[in-house]
Amino acid sequence: MHLFWEHGYEATSLAMLREAMGLTPPQIYNAFTDKETLFRKALTRYHQTEIGFALDALSAPVSTREAIRRLLMGAAEAYSRPGKPGGCLFVSGALAASPQAQAIADELKAYRKGSEAAIAERLAKGQAMGDLPEGLSVDGFAKYLAGVMNGMSIQARDGASVEELRILAQTALAALPGQGQNQGASSKE
Amino acid sequence: MHLFWEHGYEATSLAMLREAMGLTPPQIYNAFTDKETLFRKALTRYHQTEIGFALDALSAPVSTREAIRRLLMGAAEAYSRPGKPGGCLFVSGALAASPQAQAIADELKAYRKGSEAAIAERLAKGQAMGDLPEGLSVDGFAKYLAGVMNGMSIQARDGASVEELRILAQTALAALPGQGQNQGASSKE
DNA sequence: AATTTTTCATAGCGATCGATACGAAACCTG
DNA sequence: CAGGTTTCGTATCGATCGCTATGAAAAATT
Known part of the structure; x- marks a missing residue:
């Protein structure tokens, strides 16, 4: 992974x-069929072990603003963990690919779209609860x-x-609607 | 490219x-030495022909806010031009690479860092002109x-x-300091 | 026009890719 | 302990990678 x-x-x-x-080629192919299957196993493992923060943040019983804050702060940590590669596997795994690996690139794209859809779902819930203005485009945000x-x-x-x-x-977060004043990027934090 | x-x-x-x-292998190698040199030529061509919007935006004699607006709107267009691959070559070119291509990945990273530095320079100028609050961290923004x-x-x-x-x-843009109210992501635009 | 020089496309170089055939070692059964 | 079966590592498969040597066609010079 x-x-x-x-x-x-x-x-x-x-x-x-x-x-x-530490395996021989036949051991790898007996265990994972082929490289593509191995990669997909790595994807599901990554999803389970490295980015639980996202589901946690979006499903926590907190305000929409707090949920989004946790989401972004969780990403800040998850993308810069010591001893781990930087960034997100769903982005780095195959942003550009050869025609032969198009299926892999499409699968990662689906993961990214799924994340966006989960965010949109949470925003829609927040909008229904009155956390967000009615005029806000949930999909756009x-x-x-x-x-x-x-x-x-x-x-x-x-x-x-990580800092x-x-x-x-x-x-x-300052782009969130209902923010009176910008709080981010201050040199005094 | x-x-x-x-x-x-x-x-x-x-x-x-x-x-x-439409060239034969020897023609390619006579003209471009090797694949790496050809890629670097494509990079400079891309820089000259596809993302002039960035330098235009940052050097235009307009307010800092307007400059940043032009920068982001220019990116929106440049990254979704019909008939062109989506996104930015500096990002897609080699976000992840094999150890053999580390030099290429590093070069693209340098391009990205250069863009960020150019933005920071413009922000610092804006801060000196009073367009931005003194407390704002130019590098962070x-x-x-x-x-x-x-x-x-x-x-x-x-x-x-592009929309x-x-x-x-x-x-x-709503994260810009000094914004009274959020303007983005409204469904009424 | 004959000959030399230059240009250039084909064919193939060594290396590496993902994936596997095959012989040897280990293990269970009689 | 012998025989049969399974397991597993080595050696290598065909394909493709970036790249180039070589022979034929074209151009230039006598």
Whole structure:
């Protein structure tokens, strides 16, 4: 999982996986069928072990604003964990791919779209509860938040620290409707 | 350039380049030395022809807020041009790479860092002119804006339309300090 | 026009890709 | 302990990678 996370699907060779797992090629293929299946297993494992913060944040019994804050702050941490590759596997795994790996790229795209849909769902709930203005476009704002998280993933990959990502998240939160004054990116935090 | 933009550096094979350019292998190597040099030529061409909006926006004699607005709106257009691959080559070109292509990944990272630095420079100028509060962290806000643009690049790659990207940009602008009320993501736009 | 020089496309180089055939070692059964 | 079966590591498969040597066609010079 770490190798796919770091180098992406195609750039991770079986030789690297073999060495990392300490397995012989037939053992790998007996256990995982082929490289594509192994990658999909890594995806589900990543989803379960590394980004639980997202589901936690979106399902917590807190205000919509607090839920979004937890979502972005969780991303800041998850994307810059020490000892882990920077960013999000769903972004780094196969943003660009050869025609042969189009299926993998599409699957990762589906994961990203799923995240955005989950955000939109939470926003719609918040709007129904009166946390958000009625005039707000839930889908548009979800696309903004998903975009910010994707951007954080790239910033993390470029070496941004958890503090820098937190400031970025805090800045992004200032775009939330109903904010009287900007709170993010202050040098006094 | 389009091939590298679409598939990334490593996933673009010489066979694809050969067919697209209508050249034989020796012609390619006579003209561009090797694949890496060809990619770097594509990078500089991309920089000159596709993302002039950024330099235009940052150097225009307008308010800081207007400059940032032009920057994000320019990105919305540039990342979703019809007939062009979605997103930004500097992001898609080699976000994840094999160890052999680390030099390419580092070069793209340098381009991204350069963009962020250019934004920070413009923000610092704006702060000196009184456009931005003194307490604002220029670097932190630049990281936010660069992150939003990177996120827009991924959203574009996932099929976001220019309108959706404009709404995203408008939403991101609401995080600008000194904004009384949120203007973005309204369903009435 | 004959000959030399240059240009250039084909064919193939070594290396590596993902994936597997095959022989040896280990293990259970008689 | 012998025989039969399973397990498993090595060695290698065909395909493709980036790249280049070589022979034929074209151009330039006598």
